[in-house]
Amino acid sequence: MNFLKVHDLLLETYGPQRWWPARTPFEVMVGAVLTQNTAWTNVEKAIAKLHEAGAMEAELILKTPQRRVAAWIRSAGYFNVKAKRLRNFCAWYVGHGGEKRLRRLETVALRHELLSINGVGPETADDILLYAFHRPVFVIDAYTRRLFSRLRMLEGDEPYDEMRAHIEARLRRETRSKRKMVPLFNEYHALIVRHGKEICKPRPRCGVCCLAVHCPAAER
DNA sequence: ACCCAGGGTCATA
DNA sequence: TATGACCATGGG
Numbered sequence: 171m172n173f174l175k176v177h178d179l180l181l182e183t184y185g186p187q188r189w190w191p192a193r194t195p196f197e198v199m200v201g202a203v204l205t206q207n208t209a210w211t212n213v214e215k216a217i218a219k220l221h222e223a224g225a226m227e228a229e230l231i232l233k234t235p236q237r238r239v240a241a242w243i244r245s246a247g248y249f250n251v252k253a254k255r256l257r258n259f260c261a262w263y264v265g266h267g268g269e270k271r272l273r274r275l276e277t278v279a280l281r282h283e284l285l286s287i288n289g290v291g292p293e294t295a296d297d298i299l300l301y302a303f304h305r306p307v308f309v310i311d312a313y314t315r316r317l318f319s320r321l322r323m324l325e326g327d328e329p330y331d332e333m334r335a336h337i338e339a340r341l342r343r344e345t346r347s348k349r350k351m352v353p354l355f356n357e358y359h360a361l362i363v364r365h366g367k368e369i370c371k372p373r374p375r376c377g378v379c380c381l382a383v384h385c386p387a388a389e390r
Numbered sequence: 391a392c393c394c395a396g397g398g399t400c401a402t403a
Numbered sequence: 404t405a406t407g408a409c410c411a412t413g414g415g
Contacts, residue, residue: 206397212413213396247395247412255398291398311396329404363396372394 171323173337174344176381177354180361183380187360190301192217195269197226202297203255203289204246216246228260228268255289262287277305292330300359306351308338309359313366320370321381 192198197217204213219242220226231239240253262283266272272280277299284295292310299305310333319326324333341354369379 202396205395207395207410208397209395209413211395215413245412248397248410249412251398251410289398293397297396309396313396359396366396 171321172344173323173340176317176321176323177358177361179380180365181357184361184364186357187364189356189360190297192301194226195302196228196263198302199259199263199298200226200256202294202301203259204243204252206248206252206294208247212245212247216243219243219245228263231256231260232264251289255287258287258289273303277303277307280305281307292334296334300352300355304352306338306355308334308341308355310334310337311359311363313362313370314359316372317362317366317370 190198190201192201200220201213201217204216217226223242225231225234225239225242236253236257239256240249243249243252243256246252263269263272266283272283275283280303281295281299284290284298285292290298296307296309299307300309310330315324315326315333318324318337324336328336338351338355341358342351345351345354365379365381
């Protein structure tokens with residue numbers, strides 16, 4: 171069993187996921203911050219509120235009192251924390267000349283820049299890199315750790331960057347060199363989330379699914 | 391009532 | 404380096 175094979179089985183089962191669900195790259199970035207440890211359905215409501223308020227825009231969020239931003243995004247949970255993080259992000263975004271300027275940065279430099287923002291950790295940074303800037307990074311989240319841990323392909327508690335580098339290296343090796351990594355990483359993460367929501371849940375352990383034959387947790 | 395959700399920061403040892 | 408507390412809404 172290799173990483174590319176897991177992707178192919180998930181794709182056969184669920185079909186293309188068409189991520190990230192957003193109108194613009196900036197909305198991807200806002201969603202990435204708002205969805206931290208939060209159900210996406212709650213984030214959708216918050217994003218709708220921002221659109222209603224005409225506030226899906228960095229400068230406007232910056233010149234809005236934090237209390238009001240917090241009220242807009244209330245449904246996403248942790249609203250005080252996230253209002254502050256959204257502000258930090260927007261200050262960074264505007265300070266670096268917006269998307270057009272940021273696009274010129276190399277992936278490693280852009281990742282380092284994102285991680286310097288208070289409120290943006292490795293997963294949020296990689297969501298933004300992959301889904302807003304179309305850079306070839308494999309996103310690690312709780313679903314990813316759970317799936318590969320149950321498949322016995324990883325321990326599951328490896329440090330973030332170690333796991334990411336390992337999976338990226340394996341996928342490049344298992345893939346024909348002509349294949350583009352961005353579409354692969356894009357679809358793969360979306361499929362893992364889809365599979366995690368529907369089948370590969372914390373409890374009960376994995377039942378019968380497209381990977382059951384390879385999943386130790388399903389063998390009882 | 392309890393568990394979980396597309397994490398990250400900060401204090402502490 | 405590695406735990407633990409904390410943040411908070413909403414659906415099952």
